Amino acid sequence: MSSIPNTSSLRTLVRDDKPKEECAIFGIFNSQEAANFTYLGLYSMQHRGQESSGIVSSDGEHLYRYAGMGLVANIFTEGKIRELTGTAAIGHNRYSTTGASFLRNAQPLRVESHLGPIALAHNGNLVNSWEVRSQLEKEGSIFQTTIDSEVIVHLMARSGETDLLSALSSALKKVRGAYSLVVLTKNQLIAVRDPNGFRPLVMGRREDGSIVFASETCAFDITDTTYERDVEPGEMIVVDRTGTRSFYPFPPAKPALCIFEYIYFARPDSNIFGESVYKVRKALGNQLAQELPVEADVVIPVPDSANIAALGYSEASGIPFQSGLIRSHYVGRTFIEPDQKIRDFGAKIKYNVVKNVVDGKRVVIVDDSIMRGTTSRKIIKMIRNAGATEIHLRVSAPPTISPCYYGIDIPTHKELIAATHTIEEIRKYLRVDSIAYLSVDSMHKAVSEHRGGGFCNACFTSDYPVEFQSDMGNQKSLFKEYEVEERV
Amino acid sequence: MSSIPNTSSLRTLVRDDKPKEECAIFGIFNSQEAANFTYLGLYSMQHRGQESSGIVSSDGEHLYRYAGMGLVANIFTEGKIRELTGTAAIGHNRYSTTGASFLRNAQPLRVESHLGPIALAHNGNLVNSWEVRSQLEKEGSIFQTTIDSEVIVHLMARSGETDLLSALSSALKKVRGAYSLVVLTKNQLIAVRDPNGFRPLVMGRREDGSIVFASETCAFDITDTTYERDVEPGEMIVVDRTGTRSFYPFPPAKPALCIFEYIYFARPDSNIFGESVYKVRKALGNQLAQELPVEADVVIPVPDSANIAALGYSEASGIPFQSGLIRSHYVGRTFIEPDQKIRDFGAKIKYNVVKNVVDGKRVVIVDDSIMRGTTSRKIIKMIRNAGATEIHLRVSAPPTISPCYYGIDIPTHKELIAATHTIEEIRKYLRVDSIAYLSVDSMHKAVSEHRGGGFCNACFTSDYPVEFQSDMGNQKSLFKEYEVEERV
């Protein structure tokens, strides 16, 4: 078992053993307070990205931009929101990796081109951006950021098209992968979802008639927006003073909605892909209990993401649900660990066990996903030390065996414990009495109680719906290592 | 009902309708990494104070101090921790009010006197500090901060005693009220709890022999400290190179442990006053269900503080527990509200309803306390708008009718809705179908299943165990209004 990833690098850097979402997007048109609503929408979708945030607004003449590093509530002041004048705006939250991050890469992108000023916010990941970028550079394009989204605006500028819609369609036909986009010009807001529909994108309307787009419906709740419908896979919706028009510029493709949004990413109070995340997550827990029962005294979740699945497990199994792990919400990005080793430091910074909930008990612990297994191992050790007599780990999804190339930052193949170890090896590494994952079929069964098929499950099956470049893993390192961090 | 407090001042300032704790304290002696452990302990007790934090360490020769505004994880860097050299340290978290707050008031206090350098961290509130301060000023003392704790060091300096222990005893005999203290000198660490024992203080030991004090045991968990016992009411424990000695310098007094620590403040994974907070909180929920049952489909808590009471209510009533309210943990201190009013803005910034959990359901919502009622009213409206057919509010404590003078920032009498309105008036204001509080007796009954008597319940009964000055309410405003905020 010597190949189990080692944890020594955790000394001062707190990182979760969870995948990272790549971004939230928001757009609004025809609102007297476009920037302020965008700010609230971004705030409500902070869970989808904590690295940087930005807003671009339009007053019909100019695009105004402001972006900063950190959390929405800290970046934007009343003064900044006031300066972002105009009746249309788009916004973006970027996710926080453990490595370097730069203000330069904050979205929305805003550029000047012969089409006039254009701003763009992108959720998802293009799989052929590296090829396209090389080709564009050969043709004389110059790049300023390291984000894949920049190729889209270059392709637009070089499309030869003189109207925005044609330029955007032309550009998107040249890229492959996952993209939910909002694009803002002086007088138009465009929302697009890639033909496979990897990432969510919803559309709503406020009482005052303004049109709103967001990654999740929780952004509608905070802005008093009424949900109308999802932007469809392959659909491009154009909003301007004359109203709303819908286009389908791409050849039809097989839907490939990201099932991980239901399992882990989205807020439980959101609806995405037309269904309540809470409901789906509970169904996964129910299914888990039915298929993989165990005799036990108490069910506890790994908070907060597995809370609802654990409630589902408790409901279906009849084993009482308890909040046996308490999670701290004051975690910073790094922690100063004493030289005298603290037991299970990396996990303790975030979680503590309620001893009397588990002491002398047979415990079922429910989690939604296991990547490297490092944090799980520590949590389980903490529960064991608190007196649990048996520990049974139940995971409300199949084993994660493959990275994602469509917008989720899942560890590489060799880091994923389930990609390189048998279930029994994982059980031993984690030191649990039993371990069980949902099967792929059961996962789909649970989800489809509520929401028909058409999901991407590549992280569980290696069955990638859209072909990608073989060297995609290297793409990220483009500037990363040799950028000296900007002052922010 | 015109006297119901108005909410218009909430426009940009997010404040919870919850009381505020005044501080966490931590102390450690004989550790190679005293400051680092203090930092971790303070981090784990961040819920007791988010305004400012400070650490003072001692290397036997000098006291080193560092303090800052904000959260522990942001204030202290590895460099700062390294500069806080020595084998003993104390630390303090200060709570965050909605008003001005100053670095000047950050604790631990550190002063120079004829007894040498002294640092002090205080949890609690003195009730005669204003009198004592006036008297000290008449005798020529000069004050630098607006915190009541400063009188203690003045009294020590003027005690005429030449050893620290006598000076501290002498000083504390002249003050009344609530104090759990840790005091650090060049070569001693002293922990004291007031004769009534209002605020908690626990003592533990690490494997390497170092002695640790903390407000709650969660600070022991993160520092691998084994709990030994509570510091007793009226006890003074002196730790130095020769070991640990215990003194009881005060006349015995009736125990008056703060029952609100169990109801709301302490972390559920902590033990205080010798008992698990989780266990007590669940017992309160059980009692609530038994005494105040209701026909309903679902029990939901106001997260996170009422989670455990709601689990208890669900357990005793058999009504399923659901996470029907999702709480955001990214809240900043202020928010920018659009001019177009957002419905229930103040509550939405923090909470969102999971529609499908409450839609068409009879909902029991469990909360632990209601101060002004403003946030509750909004939450209830949100649940109603989400489709709940009935809403029954159950509070796991009696009505809060009186402010606290012993270290909790409860609103004034005229702001407390239960102090000025009947239960039926509150029900109407909150627009619930039924409302019920635990009675004082039932609360004590539930607590005493686990932990014998001797509690202060003045906020529920106006029965104050220690006499206080009539003008205490004014004390806080001493410098507040006319201080121009320090740059931090």
Added chain:
Amino acid sequence: MSSIPNTSSLRTLVRDDKPKEECAIFGIFNSQEAANFTYLGLYSMQHRGQESSGIVSSDGEHLYRYAGMGLVANIFTEGKIRELTGTAAIGHNRYSTTGASFLRNAQPLRVESHLGPIALAHNGNLVNSWEVRSQLEKEGSIFQTTIDSEVIVHLMARSGETDLLSALSSALKKVRGAYSLVVLTKNQLIAVRDPNGFRPLVMGRREDGSIVFASETCAFDITDTTYERDVEPGEMIVVDRTGTRSFYPFPPAKPALCIFEYIYFARPDSNIFGESVYKVRKALGNQLAQELPVEADVVIPVPDSANIAALGYSEASGIPFQSGLIRSHYVGRTFIEPDQKIRDFGAKIKYNVVKNVVDGKRVVIVDDSIMRGTTSRKIIKMIRNAGATEIHLRVSAPPTISPCYYGIDIPTHKELIAATHTIEEIRKYLRVDSIAYLSVDSMHKAVSEHRGGGFCNACFTSDYPVEFQSDMGNQKSLFKEYEVEERV
């Protein structure tokens, strides 16, 4: 005289009535401490730009960049300098205007293109960048900054050339105007001066063999670099591991060295265009005294820029030199003026009169240039109030009557007092007893004592050596008004 520019906008913004230089550049190749020397060079040329500074270094593999707003000594820390690894580096200081300024516009520019990573630092101004930019946008280029220099890298990327030198030559042949450039790639440093040689650029060598380029020789003094020669107008010098090569890719043009560098911009301890600035400046003062003598008791300069001309005036006239105006060096960008008007506030913030030097005296005050005349008027009033019996203003250059399009931020035609008023009107406005400027011929005569002809004197003659776009004045406002300032 109602057309005299009004001063009311000076309330809180301190701006000098002096033109602003646009930038300093520095480059070094083959040095073990390239970034550190660049930092020192930029520090010594801080007078040429105080808005922002940046350094890009190369280690043969990657280009590392760091830039910030403000002064060199504040932007760069030891840590940042250490991160800028490699044996070659270029740097840039940007000037500070009174309007908005953005980190986005800080130089050196660094881009990715098919030629690999390229960094560029530019002193000067292109006069056809707006045309070129429009054309490039039409062809699909996207712009990220508002600086004219960005067109150069776009032209390089689109040149079709595959080697850097050809690409750069090709690009520069398409632009017109003033440019002294340093360009850095992975393994080359290129220095170029435009065919007319508007802006200075010197070349030197350190004892360790490294090659250095800088705008002024003061940057050589601080880095122990020995001056070798000027980069010639139209010359391109390529430095790489194989040595130094010189090219003249452009058709020859008439030299048009900026004479204002001698009059005002350059440090008096620098040599530029092959001659000591101090020597030229003193010669201008000598000439001024010979041609425009006056009976007086004392000669005082407007410090610091007119110090040397005033010494020259004193020397040639025999009237004693005194430091009758003391200048403050602690000036920030804005000042808070009381509502009760302070007499001559804008000037007092910077200058104070030494009363006993001027009281009862006939004073000659020497200045090097007058733009709007607003500050001069205040200074003269201060001297009058201090008791001067006569005040004679002598200017060591001709009247400034036209803006500069080659890299100096001179006010517009209608703001320049000498463009719209007769000398007698100016005298009345400034309230001096006599006023005299050097004639254009005398200026050239004084300069040519030391340095032969070939100067651009367009600001004094409207005789522009290189044709420019008619709408150049608008170019600057491109993004300016609608950018929300970045957080820095």
Added chain:
Amino acid sequence: MSSIPNTSSLRTLVRDDKPKEECAIFGIFNSQEAANFTYLGLYSMQHRGQESSGIVSSDGEHLYRYAGMGLVANIFTEGKIRELTGTAAIGHNRYSTTGASFLRNAQPLRVESHLGPIALAHNGNLVNSWEVRSQLEKEGSIFQTTIDSEVIVHLMARSGETDLLSALSSALKKVRGAYSLVVLTKNQLIAVRDPNGFRPLVMGRREDGSIVFASETCAFDITDTTYERDVEPGEMIVVDRTGTRSFYPFPPAKPALCIFEYIYFARPDSNIFGESVYKVRKALGNQLAQELPVEADVVIPVPDSANIAALGYSEASGIPFQSGLIRSHYVGRTFIEPDQKIRDFGAKIKYNVVKNVVDGKRVVIVDDSIMRGTTSRKIIKMIRNAGATEIHLRVSAPPTISPCYYGIDIPTHKELIAATHTIEEIRKYLRVDSIAYLSVDSMHKAVSEHRGGGFCNACFTSDYPVEFQSDMGNQKSLFKEYEVEERV
């Protein structure tokens, strides 16, 4: 000569070889914009202290305080000035040492006592504060800062007096040393100068009737204040709504005005001790030329402090004055020196030689004082390297042989080159062809042309007019070493 102080610690810290002034003070009463005028006055006296600044204002009810680290123009914003309401204010600039400095020590001090709120700003140094402090601590006083001024407010608080004036008189009778003070209460402004009058303090009046006090008259010029008179040694002036009253509470003492104020500290455009600093400084230069003539081609000052003395030398000797050294005004507190040693780095950061001024010339260099000699040695080497054939150093004051205990930070006896070396040894160390200082008598003669006797010249004679504690040197280190720097 091995005892010559070594310069290696200069690697990154730029420190001048000049004494440091301890502070500027300012006070104003009965002005509608008291804080704004105080801000301007402090700005104009920035040369007397660059470490921190603070202002306390009074509106008759409360005292408002704001202080920060750094320069006046950076610390105070329009918002802060507006918050400092009221019609009276005092302010303070603190000097910048090379060591640690803390916001805690920023003045004005503001305390609460039985006399009500009191603020105090102090220029000078008490020589028995250590004794007094120990005694006060024995009596139970507690200290919060490390500044000597804090004993004054403690003595006031403990005086037993109930009116401010008596309390202040009583307190000041117990201290010895140098103090120019402004003290502010709710409705009074008091200005005091110690009986010997070490430090300057001037009084003026604005047209609107407000009374102003300042360390130097340059603060009057910027605030349109008319100078009325000096506060006399031993005088206490009380300003309140009823007018201005003068008291002389102390026994008469021999005047001991600090002669170094004329030689180095004060701005040349100020009047202090009733005479123009410019005039005195020029007289010193004249005297120097008459007594210590030399055949030479050019006179150059070490700028800026020796400028006027050099003009005086030139005037009296007939040798032409030139600005042969150019001084940078962009110096930060630290600099990053390359590992490859830069010749004379410490001096080059600040000064550069104008080669053609000194090349082939016999140079007289005029300085006002030499402490360690380290910077002088480098400057001289730079001039030699630039081609000077002879270098003659002339110092416009006697050799500095003793530290100051009255408010100037002069190096210790063993660091002062003139205290431990003969003139010839100094000449050799500095490598000059000749060196000459003014004699003590000549200095007094030059000063007394303009201003009668009564000066303290202890730094030149070791003749201390007021007895001091033998261990004064240690006083400063009280907290210094073991304070962890506050976040600012």
